[in-house]
Amino acid sequence: MVKTALEEFAFLIPLLPALAFVITFFFGRKMPSGGAIVPILAIAASFIISLMITLRLLVNPNEVISQSYPWFAVLNIGVLIDPLAAVMLSMVSFVSLLIHIYAVSYMSGDPGEARYFAETALFTAAMLSLALSDNILQLFVSWELVGLCSYLLIGFWFERPSAAAAAKKAFLTTRIGDVMFLTGIIVLTSDLLKLAGGFQEGTYLLRFDEIFSYIPQLSALHSNIFGFEVSHLTIITLLFFGGAVGKSGQFPLHVWLPDAMEGPTTVSALIHAATMVTAGVYLVARTFPMFIAAPDSLMVVAYLGGFTALFAGTMGIVMNDLKRVLAYSTISQLGYMMLGLGLGSAIGLEAVGISLFHLINHAFFKALLFLCAGSVIHAVGTQDMRELGGVRKVMPVTAATMAIAALALAGFGIPGTSIGTSGFFSKDAIIEAAYLFGENSNNWIPYAFSIAAALLTSIYIFRLIFMTFTGKPRSDYHGHESPAIMTIPLSILAIFSLVFGGLTKTGFMNFLEETFANSFVNLDIGSLAVLGRNELVGAAGNESLFVQWLPMIVAVVGLAVAFVIYYLRIIKLGPLASMKNPVYRLLYKRYYQHEIYTEFFSLGIVYGVIALLSQVLDVIIDSIVEGIGILTVGVSEELQRVQTGVVQTYAIAVIAGVSLLIILVKLIMEVL
Amino acid sequence: MRINRPLAFLVVLLFTAIVVIGAFGTSWNTVSELPQNPADQSNIEGIGMLIFTHYVAPFEVLSIVLLASLIGAIYLAKGENNQ
Amino acid sequence: MIPLIFYLGLAALLFSIGLYGVMTHKNGIRMIMCIELMLNSANLNLVAFSSYTNTLNGQVFAVFSIALAAAEAAVGFAILMAIYRMHDKINLNELKILRW
Numbered sequence: 062m063v064k065t066a067l068e069e070f071a072f073l074i075p076l077l078p079a080l081a082f083v084i085t086f087f088f089g090r091k092m093p094s095g096g097a098i099v100p101i102l103a104i105a106a107s108f109i110i111s112l113m114i115t116l117r118l119l120v121n122p123n124e125v126i127s128q129s130y131p132w133f134a135v136l137n138i139g140v141l142i143d144p145l146a147a148v149m150l151s152m153v154s155f156v157s158l159l160i161h162i163y164a165v166s167y168m169s170g171d172p173g174e175a176r177y178f179a180e181t182a183l184f185t186a187a188m189l190s191l192a193l194s195d196n197i198l199q200l201f202v203s204w205e206l207v208g209l210c211s212y213l214l215i216g217f218w219f220e221r222p223s224a225a226a227a228a229k230k231a232f233l234t235t236r237i238g239d240v241m242f243l244t245g246i247i248v249l250t251s252d253l254l255k256l257a258g259g260f261q262e263g264t265y266l267l268r269f270d271e272i273f274s275y276i277p278q279l280s281a282l283h284s285n286i287f288g289f290e291v292s293h294l295t296i297i298t299l300l301f302f303g304g305a306v307g308k309s310g311q312f313p314l315h316v317w318l319p320d321a322m323e324g325p326t327t328v329s330a331l332i333h334a335a336t337m338v339t340a341g342v343y344l345v346a347r348t349f350p351m352f353i354a355a356p357d358s359l360m361v362v363a364y365l366g367g368f369t370a371l372f373a374g375t376m377g378i379v380m381n382d383l384k385r386v387l388a389y390s391t392i393s394q395l396g397y398m399m400l401g402l403g404l405g406s407a408i409g410l411e412a413v414g415i416s417l418f419h420l421i422n423h424a425f426f427k428a429l430l431f432l433c434a435g436s437v438i439h440a441v442g443t444q445d446m447r448e449l450g451g452v453r454k455v456m457p458v459t460a461a462t463m464a465i466a467a468l469a470l471a472g473f474g475i476p477g478t479s480i481g482t483s484g485f486f487s488k489d490a491i492i493e494a495a496y497l498f499g500e501n502s503n504n505w506i507p508y509a510f511s512i513a514a515a516l517l518t519s520i521y522i523f524r525l526i527f528m529t530f531t532g533k534p535r536s537d538y539h540g541h542e543s544p545a546i547m548t549i550p551l552s553i554l555a556i557f558s559l560v561f562g563g564l565t566k567t568g569f570m571n572f573l574e575e576t577f578a579n580s581f582v583n584l585d586i587g588s589l590a591v592l593g594r595n596e597l598v599g600a601a602g603n604e605s606l607f608v609q610w611l612p613m614i615v616a617v618v619g620l621a622v623a624f625v626i627y628y629l630r631i632i633k634l635g636p637l638a639s640m641k642n643p644v645y646r647l648l649y650k651r652y653y654q655h656e657i658y659t660e661f662f663s664l665g666i667v668y669g670v671i672a673l674l675s676q677v678l679d680v681i682i683d684s685i686v687e688g689i690g691i692l693t694v695g696v697s698e699e700l701q702r703v704q705t706g707v708v709q710t711y712a713i714a715v716i717a718g719v720s721l722l723i724i725l726v727k728l729i730m731e732v733l
Numbered sequence: 734m735r736i737n738r739p740l741a742f743l744v745v746l747l748f749t750a751i752v753v754i755g756a757f758g759t760s761w762n763t764v765s766e767l768p769q770n771p772a773d774q775s776n777i778e779g780i781g782m783l784i785f786t787h788y789v790a791p792f793e794v795l796s797i798v799l800l801a802s803l804i805g806a807i808y809l810a811k812g813e814n815n816q
Numbered sequence: 817m818i819p820l821i822f823y824l825g826l827a828a829l830l831f832s833i834g835l836y837g838v839m840t841h842k843n844g845i846r847m848i849m850c851i852e853l854m855l856n857s858a859n860l861n862l863v864a865f866s867s868y869t870n871t872l873n874g875q876v877f878a879v880f881s882i883a884l885a886a887a888e889a890a891v892g893f894a895i896l897m898a899i900y901r902m903h904d905k906i907n908l909n910e911l912k913i914l915r916w
Binding site: 723724 | 737740741748751
């Protein structure tokens with residue numbers, strides 16, 4: 062009884078927050094605390110339903126919920142909840158719920174509070190709908206809606222010009238990714254229509270199981286681009302990955318994430334730590350069978366993810382703004398997740414497991430980091446770490462939870478056992494997979510990327526902790542601990558960051574491996590991998606002890622470096638960390654990306670070309686229009702001369718006309 | 734010099750050429766011999782007969798036209814009262 | 817006897833001379849005289865045809881035509897007098913109000 066009833070409620074998961082959005086939008090202003098109670102109840106209900114579905118799937122992995130309703134032609138709207146989606150739904154609703162509770166206190170007193178809760182409710186609805194969509198078009202629609210809510214929320218305090226500019230930048234940068242995503246969908250649809258022979262009644266063309274059933278045929282299609290023979294699957298998957306690059310902030314479309322910190326900190330926690338930026342990872346995971354069957358796609362994903370992890374890490378160690386360090390940390394960790402997915406070319410479906418595991422853990426500790434940062438900023442009033450210091454004395458709970466989150470982010474734990482923070486288990490899994498990949502194909506670049514990024518991660522996060530919480534206050538500030546309504550979600554998230562990893566490690570990854578096996582019939586990852594020319598190796602074997610301990614060693618080294626520089630203050634960085642040092646300057650100015658992207662490229666090239674073209678068009682159109690006028694006037698001036706007013710001329714004309722007429726008639730008569 | 738004399742000459746030439754060519758190209762239905770004796774050459778009597786029997790209406794109209802043109806010409810040429 | 821065509825040719829020649837005179841002279845009186853010339857050539861044509869087909873209709877028509885030519889010349893000269901009173905000359909080229 063309960064089992065069948067649960068399926069009926071599946072569609073409520075995104076619907077309830079959407080209703081909450083409508084109610085809060087219209088009536089929020091009249092309700093206490095901006096109508097926060099409505100979205101909280103709605104998201105709590107969604108969380109309960111998602112959790113029950115997840116538990117049911119854990120017990121019986123065959124009970125995948127799949128409902129579809131026809132929309133028009135071969136398109137449909139539908140719900141698909143398999144292990145991948147269930148995990149995502151539970152995490153999103155849980156983290157969103159905690160952040161909403163926290164935001165009741167954080168946003169109290171703000172005049173736009175009702176608008177805030179309405180927009181976050183809409184965002185949650187869109188994200189949930191993205192996670193449980195069963196065809197790629199619905200996923201794209203939710204994707205765009207999520208991007209819209211991100212724009213609204215980043216520019217929440219829109220009277221500030223920097224916030225409005227940051228919101229525009231975010232939307233435009235992700236737009237580039239969205240265009241690539243849409244192009245991928247178009248190419249996919251046209252190929253599918255060609256293969257299926259037109260619109261077949263009764264089939265849903267873009268549903269995931271339909272797409273996956275066509276993969277063997279799709280991989281046989283090739284195109285010749287610039288002399289290279291590329292498989293269509295590679296094109297499609299790379300375009301999808303382009304969309305993920307935009308949304309998840311990989312290089313080169315990562316520039317919007319640090320600027321997106323202009324929004325309230327709870328927005329950063331919700332959108333840019335836990336949910337929206339993970340939509341890109343979710344997309345790649347969802348279409349993983351396509352990626353693994355396309356040659357070279359997964360390698361691109363892995364390289365780009367690894368590079369982004371390293372790249373963002375280098376910038377995170379020099380930032381002075383509290384939230385900006387966390388933003389670069391997010392970009393770096395997303396690079397890890399992409400790297401994990403890209404390693405699927407060696408380990409197959411397990412890659413989905415390790416990447417999603419890291420995604421969930423990252424959601425917990427990154428949201429926690431952002432919320433603690435918000436707590437500090439709310440209490441102390443400044444974001445610049447150079448003015449902080451010794452906050453531990455005024456905010457002990459916040460300091461403790463943030464320290465736990467830092468340990469989780471850096472990945473502290475004891476290898477080989479189940480003791481450790483969640484971040485340790487998930488990061489370790491990715492690094493292990495990179496090692497396996499390197500062993501197998503003698504390509505050690507992903508491994509190098511991951512280890513270097515781990516070192517940088519440890520350095521910057523402990524730098525943040527020591528600069529903020531320890532030492533003497535570097536400026537005058539008055540702070541106090543946050544109210545309970547803010548510290549309770551912090552504590553809950555801290556507990557999850559600590560124990561979630563250890564408790565669910567093996568179970569989680571096995572659970573996710575069932576994803577594609579049970580929800581889509583006839584899906585054999587092995588055969589698809591052959592199509593993509595990927596060699597699958599088995600699970601992690603016995604590595605040497607050194608390799609097992611290396612991530613932990615690296616993390617401890619990073620902690621030690623930060624400790625020595627920022628806590629004990631033995632080594633003074635002095636001239637090394639000033640703008641006179643060219644390396645420092647390069648990192649601090651974020652590799653001159655703002656100058657390159659905005660000043661040179663957008664304003665210089667694009668705007669310049671458009672201005673030039675519009676001037677050319679002006680000249681052309683003006684000359685055409687004026688030319689017609691001049692032509693008409695000129696012709697008429699010439700023709701005026703016929704009317705002389707002199708009678709004799711008219712007589713000449715008359716006689717000439719008569720003569721010509723006679724000749725004409727004679728000629729015509731002769732012809733006829 | 735507003736009148737274009739060469740053009741007028743050419744047009745007149747063209748017109749004359751057309752008429753002459755047309756006239757010379759047609760075979761006119763004529764009598765072979767004109768009347769020879771003087772009695773047959775005088776036809777005033779015959780014209781008079783035709784005017785007052787067949788063409789008396791045009792004759793009357795012509796007289797009225799002559800009257801009208803006479804009156805009109807006198808009026809136009811009379812001018813102001815200083816003539 | 818003289819063939820008919822000669823009379824027709826003469827009439828055509830006279831007509832064209834009169835036409836050229838109408839088209840070129842700017843003196844009003846000269847123009848009216850050329851118009852008279854054209855009318856007379858038409859009369860010549862009429863009489864020639866009537867003579868060579870042994871009918872009298874053409875000659876009657878010619879009589880009427882002569883009368884009408886006289887009337888028209890009278891009216892024309894009267895108009896020229898009025899024009900002379902206005903402009904002090906009878907240069908018909910000057911009457912060009914109806915031009916552009």
